[in-house]
Amino acid sequence: MWDAFGFEFVNFYLIPGLVLGCIYALGAIGITLTFSILRFANFAHGEIMMSGAYLSWTVMAIAGYAGLTLHPLVAMVPAALLVILLFLGTDKFFYKPFRNSETIKVVMASFGMMLIIRSAVQVIWGPNQLTFVRGIAKPNPVLSDLSSDLGMMLIIPNKHLFIFAGTIIIVIALSYLLNQTRIGKAMRAVSDSPDLAHVTGIDVDKVIRATWIVGGICATAAGVFLVMDVQMLETTMGFRMLLPMFAAAILGGIGKPYGAVFGGLVIGLAEELSAYPWIGDAPLLSPGYKTGVAFAIMVVMLIVRPQGLFKGRSF
Amino acid sequence: MKKTLLVTTAALLATGSLADVNIGNPMGMTGPIPDLVAPMAAAVDLAAKNINDQGGMFADGQALNVVRADSACDPAAAIDAVTKLINVNGVTAIVGPVCSGPAIAQAESVSIPAGVLTISVSASSPALTMMEDGTDLVFRTTASDAYQGVALAELAMANDITDIAVSYANDDYNAAISEVFVQAYEGMGGTITANEAHEPNKASYRSEVATLGNTSENLALFSYYGSGGITLMRNALETSAFTNFIGADGMLSDELIEQIGAENLTNATFTTAASDSSTPPYAAWKAIADEAGVPASDPFVPNSYDAMFMMALAIEAAGSDDREGLSEHLRAISSAPGELIYPGQWAEAKAILAAGGDINYEGGAGNQDFDKNGDVAGNFSKSVIVNGAWAAELIQ
Numbered sequence: 001m002w003d004a005f006g007f008e009f010v011n012f013y014l015i016p017g018l019v020l021g022c023i024y025a026l027g028a029i030g031i032t033l034t035f036s037i038l039r040f041a042n043f044a045h046g047e048i049m050m051s052g053a054y055l056s057w058t059v060m061a062i063a064g065y066a067g068l069t070l071h072p073l074v075a076m077v078p079a080a081l082l083v084i085l086l087f088l089g090t091d092k093f094f095y096k097p098f099r100n101s102e103t104i105k106v107v108m109a110s111f112g113m114m115l116i117i118r119s120a121v122q123v124i125w126g127p128n129q130l131t132f133v134r135g136i137a138k139p140n141p142v143l144s145d146l147s148s149d150l151g152m153m154l155i156i157p158n159k160h161l162f163i164f165a166g167t168i169i170i171v172i173a174l175s176y177l178l179n180q181t182r183i184g185k186a187m188r189a190v191s192d193s194p195d196l197a198h199v200t201g202i203d204v205d206k207v208i209r210a211t212w213i214v215g216g217i218c219a220t221a222a223g224v225f226l227v228m229d230v231q232m233l234e235t236t237m238g239f240r241m242l243l244p245m246f247a248a249a250i251l252g253g254i255g256k257p258y259g260a261v262f263g264g265l266v267i268g269l270a271e272e273l274s275a276y277p278w279i280g281d282a283p284l285l286s287p288g289y290k291t292g293v294a295f296a297i298m299v300v301m302l303i304v305r306p307q308g309l310f311k312g313r314s315f
Numbered sequence: 316m317k318k319t320l321l322v323t324t325a326a327l328l329a330t331g332s333l334a335d336v337n338i339g340n341p342m343g344m345t346g347p348i349p350d351l352v353a354p355m356a357a358a359v360d361l362a363a364k365n366i367n368d369q370g371g372m373f374a375d376g377q378a379l380n381v382v383r384a385d386s387a388c389d390p391a392a393a394i395d396a397v398t399k400l401i402n403v404n405g406v407t408a409i410v411g412p413v414c415s416g417p418a419i420a421q422a423e424s425v426s427i428p429a430g431v432l433t434i435s436v437s438a439s440s441p442a443l444t445m446m447e448d449g450t451d452l453v454f455r456t457t458a459s460d461a462y463q464g465v466a467l468a469e470l471a472m473a474n475d476i477t478d479i480a481v482s483y484a485n486d487d488y489n490a491a492i493s494e495v496f497v498q499a500y501e502g503m504g505g506t507i508t509a510n511e512a513h514e515p516n517k518a519s520y521r522s523e524v525a526t527l528g529n530t531s532e533n534l535a536l537f538s539y540y541g542s543g544g545i546t547l548m549r550n551a552l553e554t555s556a557f558t559n560f561i562g563a564d565g566m567l568s569d570e571l572i573e574q575i576g577a578e579n580l581t582n583a584t585f586t587t588a589a590s591d592s593s594t595p596p597y598a599a600w601k602a603i604a605d606e607a608g609v610p611a612s613d614p615f616v617p618n619s620y621d622a623m624f625m626m627a628l629a630i631e632a633a634g635s636d637d638r639e640g641l642s643e644h645l646r647a648i649s650s651a652p653g654e655l656i657y658p659g660q661w662a663e664a665k666a667i668l669a670a671g672g673d674i675n676y677e678g679g680a681g682n683q684d685f686d687k688n689g690d691v692a693g694n695f696s697k698s699v700i701v702n703g704a705w706a707a708e709l710i711q
Contacts, residue, residue, distance in 0.1 A: 012525030012554060020519055127345040128570070129541055135576045136552045157553065230518050230546050232574055235345070240516050275522040287523040288485040288512030 011155050013276045014269070019160050019229055021268025022167040026222035027241055028248035028260035029174065030215030036191040036255025036313060037211045038099075040106045043242065044090065044113035045219060048083060050238030051117055052220030053227040054125055055079035057132060072132075073162060076224045084216035086117075091212055114239070122235050130233040133159075137231070163225045170221055171261055174214065178257060183210050191255045244271070244291070247298035253312025262309065267294045335378045336636045338363075338626055339400030341412040341421070343388035347515075347541030350568050352413055355436060355619040356383065357609045359410060362623035362658075365603065369661040372631060374669065379627055386412035386421070388539070393417030397425045407636040408629075409433040410622045413615070414539075415440030415488035422446065422453050432629075432641040434622040437615040439463065439564075439588065440491040444688045451642045454685055456618040456625070456678070457588050458693025460488070463563055464495025466695040466710055467586050468503055471535070471561055474584070478506040480527040480557070482547065483537035484565075485512045492563050493537040500535075515542040520550045528556025536562040545574050552579055564588065564614050567698055567705065577703040587614045589696030589709055590680050599657035600679025612707070617679030620658060625649055625676055625683065628656075632668050642689075650684045651675050 027049055034042045056072055056079040063070040090113050098106040137157035147154040178184040183206070189197040190207045198204050226241065227233050248267045252259025271294055275287040285293065301308065340359055343352045363381045366372070372379050382404045384396035393412045400406045409426055410433075412418050418438035426433045427450055435443070435455040444461070447453045471479060479500065483493035490512070497507050508530035513523050515538070524547065527534065534557040538544030544566045551557045552575065560580075564587035572580065590597050590612065600620065604611035611617065629645040630636055647653075648664075653673030656664045664674050676683060681693050696707040 008525055008529075012521050016519045016521040023518065122345060127349045129350075129545075129574070131574045134574060136549050136579055138553075155554070226518060231549065232545065234541065236516075237518075241518075272519070272522045275526060277526060281529075283511065283522075283526050286512055287520075287526070288514050290514050290517060 007153055009276065011153075013272050015156060015160060017269035017272030018265065019163055019268070020272060021265035022163050023222050023226050023229070023241065023264075024245050024248045024268050025261040025264025026167060026170060026218045026225065027245040028252065028264045029218045029257050030222075031245055032249040032252065032254055032257060032260040032312070033187070033191075033211050033215055035249065037187060037194075038095070038106075038208060039194075040095075040103050040110065041246070043107065043110045044117060045215075045245070046238030046240070046242035047114045047117040047121075048087065048216070048238070049219045049223035049226070049241065050233075050235065051086065051121055051223075052076075052079050052083045052216075053132075053223035053233055053237075054121055054130075055082050056220070056224050057130060057227070057233055058125075072224050072228050073166060076220055079224070080217050080220040083220045084213050087212040087216040087219075088209065091208070118235055118239070125233075125235075127235060131231070132227045132233055133231045159228045159231075163228060166221060166225060170218065174218075174257060177214070183207070187211060187214075244268075244294045247294045250298050251301050251308060253308025253310035256308065256310035256312045259308055259310030259312055267297065270294065270297060335380050336372045336627075336630055337380045337382050337404060337406045338623070338630075339384065339397065339404060339406035339409045339411075340381045340623075341384045341386035341393055341396045341400065341409065341417075343413045343417070344383075344385045346386075346388035346392075346414075347539040348388055348413070348565070348568070349541070350570050351614060354610050354613045354616045355413065357607075358604070358616045358619040359436075359623045361604070361607050361609055362620045362627070364607075365659050366624070366627050366661045370665055372627065372636075373634065381410075381623070382406055386414070386417045388412075388414040388417060390416050390420035393421040394424055397421040401425060401429050401431055406431075407638055408626055408641060410619075410626050411436055413437045415443060415491070416486050418453075418455075419443060419446060419487055427452050429638075431638050432626075432645065434626055434645075436619040436622045437588075438488070440488045441495060442487055442491050444690055447689065451689065454642070454645065454689035456622040456680055456683060456691060457615060458681075458695075459690050460492040460563070461495050462693065463586060463588065463695055464492050465499040467492075467496050467535070467561060467563060468499035468505070470584065470586060470697055470710065471500060471533075472503050472505065474559075474561075476505070476533050476559065476561070478508050478531050479533040479535050479561075480508050480531040481510040481535045481537070482513055482523060482527055483511075484515045484539060484543060486515065486539075489537040489539070489563075489565060493535070496535060496537070496563075513538070513543065513547065515539070517543060518546070520547040521554060523547065524551040524554060524556040528554065532557060533559040533561070536560055536566060538562070539565040540568045540571055545571055548583075549575055558582055561585070567614060569705070572700065572703065572705070577700050580700050584697050584699050585705075586695050586697050586710070587707070588618065588680070589614075589694050589707060590617050591694050591709060594677075596657040596677040596682075597679050599659055603659040604679075611679070615680075617658075621676070621678030621680050621683055624658060624661075624678070627661075628664055628668075628674070628676060631665060632674075646685055648674050649676050 056075040059075040139155035248263035252263030275283040386393035415438040441461040560583040567585040628648040632644040653675035698705040
């Protein structure tokens with residue numbers, strides 16, 4: 001069954017789709033948590049992702065001066081701490097004052113934050129692209145040898161293996177946090193009903209801080225995975241991921257982290273697989289319209305099942 | 316009431332610099348090609364500096380101001396930027412924007428309705444040729460891609476590439492040049508094995524290159540380096556989908572070498588608008604550019620200088636900074652008959668114009684004689700990597 005056709009499908013469509021899906025998934029987790037606990041669509045999320053990637057790049061560059069070669073996944077740790085501080089700072093000064101007013105105000109505040117963060121990054125690091133990793137990524141030789149012995153040739157570069165592993169670890173850690181720990185249960189309670197949660201003695205402010213921390217870690221990871229994949233940094237890259245991530249969050253159901261992961265994978269796969277020549281030799285859909293696929297799915301979902309696949313909140 | 320007040324304030328602001336001549340200069344300072352734009356902006360500033368150093372504008376030596384704005388190589392951003400330049404800054408004319416999409420968008424929705432003359436420095440889409448609709452308000456100092464696409468097809472043929480797959484970014488510039496290329500190439504007997512658009516700014520193009528890579532060894536890539544071109548090329552190299560690459564100036568950047576590595580780009584050739592470096596005007600341009608530390612032969616840099624210099628000449632010839640009737644003067648100063656004027660010769664040109672004489676500007680980028688659509692003819696060069704850097708060679 002494993003012929004040239006399968007080789008091409010798995011290596012050039014399925015795996016890139018999963019890589020993209022992992023990145024969307026991690027970003028969508030942050031979006032869905034903020035949406036359910038703080039009740040607003042955080043437009044600055046993409047820029048936070050982007051700034052996380054820039055901070056990781058800076059950590060790697062500084063370590064490089066000291067003669068150390070840091071792996072992006074290591075550099076991600078201090079970067080995530082800074083991103084969490086950035087998240088908590090923006091919440092304190094820009095979102096908290098609007099917490100009891102209409103949602104539209106805080107949505108606009110987040111829109112403003114998006115522009116502020118992007119401009120700040122352009123001022124600090126410049127508008128030019130930065131190289132994250134130079135050259136082209138060769139496939140992992142061990143994996144391709146091993147798989148070709150088994151009669152199927154897998155060509156996956158190391159960067160993709162790291163992205164898969166990183167995403168799996170973060171999702172497992174997140175599910176432990178939400179299901180087994182006190183703060184995780186409190187987060188779910190606030191997501192269901194903030195007033196009721198407050199009455200039962202849950203510290204809502206603490207839950208909000210926890211939300212930003214979880215969102216910050218996921219956003220940094222998503223940003224770093226994105227630059228690991230494309231190997232360069234660019235100031236609008238976070239914004240370009242924002243809308244597909246919203247689509248993923250809505251597809252999975254607002255407030256459902258697993259839904260966000262599932263939605264991210266579905267959107268990532270749908271974008272890549274729509275260009276596969278399912279019928280005949282030509283791509284099913286011209287790759288020029290890939291982005292449209294994510295939004296078509298989102299619009300159909302909002303009409304047919306507004307609460308999302310995982311029965312999230314509907315608005 | 317409030318609105319009237321706003322309008323009055325805007326008018327006051329605009330007239331604040333009444334004694335100077337203001338030219339709006341929207342450039343893609345951010346966006347997908349900032350590396351290419353930075354030296355172009357420097358060339359515009361250099362032209363203004365030369366003019367101000369040699370007596371400024373008009374008999375009373377008014378200063379020429381460049382009012383820069385960021386068009387971000389994006390139609391929406393360009394419309395915002397040019398609207399502000401025209402309505403708030405009250406500029407006399409527009410030099411820029413750099414990318415074709417924004418140049419067309421701003422001309423259609425802002426500068427043509429406002430009756431403001433535009434000279435684009437690098438918008439090369441064939442779509443720009445016929446868009447003025449009889450208003451004669453849009454000019455450019457770079458040749459239309461209707462010519463570059465043909466030059467590229469000839470280059471492919473000369474390199475014995477007989478079949479090729481085409482991938483172009485879905486925007487005004489890249490879609491138009493790829494269309495010209497496909498027509499010219501097929502006309503010369505080549506085979507286009509596949510022709511697909513790609514969406515700019517995606518994180519991955521593996522499925523695109525896989526689909527196209529099945530059909531040919533060779534890829535004609537029309538994309539901006541900063542909005543997906545580099546990623547697409549990297550994906551194509553990673554998956555060994557293609558061995559030979561050709562393309563147009565959107566991809567020609569040091570950033571490509573920096574990110575992908577010269578050792579991986581041995582089979583890549585890109586064309587760009589170029590200057591014939593053997594002409595006297597080019598020598599004059601190179602002398603002043605070298606002195607000012609501006610890279611004289613970089614893509615569109617002489618074109619940028621020429622655009623600014625000619626716009627100033629047109630305003631000088633008109634004798635006032637009014638917007639009306641400038642295009643007639645622009646045609647007069649750029650073509651025969653008249654005394655030849657080369658880059659940097661502002662004082663000479665000013666003296667001749669003051670005496671009521673005719674001038675004919677010839678720039679570093681070419682003779683800059685506009686045809687009836689405001690287009691110029693041009694030369695092209697091909698660039699390949701030699702010793703880790705792009706080396707350009709003029710295509711004859």
